[in-house]
Amino acid sequence: MRSLLSDKSRNPLIPRLCFGSLAISPLQRQFAPLGGAQLLLYAARQGVTMIDTAEYYQNYPSIAIALREQPDLTIITKSYAWDRAGALESVSKAQREMGRQFIDAMLMHEQEGELTVRGHWDALTTYRELKAAGEIGAVGLSTHRIAGVRAAVKFKMDAVCAIINMDGLGLTDGSRDDMERALMEAHEAGLFVVGMKILGGGHLIGRRNDAIKYILGLNFLDAIAVGMASEAEIDYNVSVFQGNVPNANAARISGETARTLMIEEGCIGCGRCAERCGQGAIIMESGCARAIPERCIRCGYCAAVCPQVCIKIV
Ligand code: SF4
Ligand code: SF4
Numbered sequence: 001m002r003s004l005l006s007d008k009s010r011n012p013l014i015p016r017l018c019f020g021s022l023a024i025s026p027l028q029r030q031f032a033p034l035g036g037a038q039l040l041l042y043a044a045r046q047g048v049t050m051i052d053t054a055e056y057y058q059n060y061p062s063i064a065i066a067l068r069e070q071p072d073l074t075i076i077t078k079s080y081a082w083d084r085a086g087a088l089e090s091v092s093k094a095q096r097e098m099g100r101q102f103i104d105a106m107l108m109h110e111q112e113g114e115l116t117v118r119g120h121w122d123a124l125t126t127y128r129e130l131k132a133a134g135e136i137g138a139v140g141l142s143t144h145r146i147a148g149v150r151a152a153v154k155f156k157m158d159a160v161c162a163i164i165n166m167d168g169l170g171l172t173d174g175s176r177d178d179m180e181r182a183l184m185e186a187h188e189a190g191l192f193v194v195g196m197k198i199l200g201g202g203h204l205i206g207r208r209n210d211a212i213k214y215i216l217g218l219n220f221l222d223a224i225a226v227g228m229a230s231e232a233e234i235d236y237n238v239s240v241f242q243g244n245v246p247n248a249n250a251a252r253i254s255g256e257t258a259r260t261l262m263i264e265e266g267c268i269g270c271g272r273c274a275e276r277c278g279q280g281a282i283i284m285e286s287g288c289a290r291a292i293p294e295r296c297i298r299c300g301y302c303a304a305v306c307p308q309v310c311i312k313i314v
Contacts, residue, residue, distance in 0.1 A: 019052065019226070021227075024228075025059040032227070047192075048212065049074055052196065053076070056078070067178050076105040079109055081108075102134075106136045108124065117141065124157075141161070144170055145172055153185060163196055170299075195223070195225065200297060262290075264312060271284050272299075273302035298313050
């Protein structure tokens with residue numbers, strides 16, 4: 001399956017750079033559909049034709065507009081569905097809302113390991129049936145854990161998307177070296193391997209050159225998802241992935257755009273965000289949520305469960 005995704009997304013100018021679209025979603029920078037689409041198309045015109053999204057990101061409308069102009073973009077999406085009905089609905093929603101029947105890759109979102117995959121077995125089986133029917137190109141999972149990568153290999157999936165960065169930020173069950181080994185084995189087993197959170201959710205922005213140099217040296221990564229929310233960020237990443245020195249202006253502007261988690265007024269102390277966060281980056285204190293910024297990897301999961309819509313990543 002690696003060859004299918006590689007062939008479709010291959011661009012001799014921008015090897016491996018994939019548009020991480022969480023950054024433009026309602027969970028982060030909150031682009032309107034048209035604004036998000038314009039940015040996706042700006043990247044596509046420079047050869048960044050693979051988009052990493054998820055049902056959870058709520059940004060299919062942006063991708064739909066982009067696909068109308070550029071129908072052959074490679075779309076990797078994810079779903080939390082665990083049973084057959086949920087999996088069918090997730091695929092149908094992706095097809096309906098993005099306006100395209102074929103989904104290049106359907107991943108089970110945020111899988112922790114073998115047990116979690118077994119709990120999602122009916123969804124996995126359904127995706128595989130849809131792959132056999134030609135509606136999905138590749139089936140896999142996304143994970144923050146080394147055990148998740150190993151499960152993808154064990155259950156002979158086609159693709160895996162995992163956190164990897166030079167400081168091992170966001171990994172919850174091992175070190176950076178452990179993750180490197182697991183991803184290398186996944187690549188050798190024939191899976192299409194996507195690296196994500198290469199800047200640790202923004203923590204490595206001050207050492208961005210080193211972080212990208214590290215990630216580009218990992219030859220077992222078939223694609224590298226990078227969150228981008230401005231033309232300057234796209235320009236910068238396209239340059240460095242091409243091995244060029246980025247334009248000074250693009251480097252300056254994109255380097256200023258580190259994201260921060262903000263909990264605004266309106267918190268009712270329900271605790272859902274703290275429960276949802278797998279990084280321990282939100283605690284409840286005196287009946288209100290409080291962020292611990294140094295632990296946050298800006299995944300946006302907490303923002304999506306807040307009934308008061310008072311969590312923002314800006
Ligand atoms: S605080 Fe929110 S954005 Fe940060 S790691 Fe936790 S869930 Fe993700
Ligand atoms: S989910 Fe929202 S309302 Fe609930 S504790 Fe967190 S910030 Fe407060």
